[in-house]
Amino acid sequence: MKMRTLFFIIAFAVMVSACASPTPTPAPAAKPKIEVSDLWTRAVAVSSGMGTPSAGGMNMSGPTSAAYMILKNNSGVADRLIKAQTDVAKTVEIHTTVKEGDVMKMKPVEGIDVPANGQAKLEPGGFHVMLIGVTRELKAGDKIKLTLVFEKSGELVLEAPVRAP
């Protein structure tokens, strides 16, 4: 009787240790995952010679366009959009729109914060990805390749549909 009890205790102990040992709980992923929705790029005609008038009175070379979207962060770690790239524009900047007196002006920003479990909206009259010196006509229905670079989650390569404003 005593031996049997001991056997069960040992068997139980072995079982517990077998279960417990191979489970080093993995550290929660520190990388946020950004979801992009409502992504679109403003259509722009590229005529030879004259560029489109710059919307904010900024000194820009060539036609400009902008990309808008909603960035959703489903993690508990805040992230930040710090850079964007595309092959259809010479320069890509991240802009915000501010009201100075009665005039809306665009200004480059260092980045756009995407709060933990929150979202950032890029929309006309607010934050946007600015395409400066667009090299080819962007027609409604086209798609352009847009790469977003986030501080923590890294690169995200997207196809941005072109839409008429």
Ligand SMILES: [Cu+2]
């Ligand atoms: Cu802009």
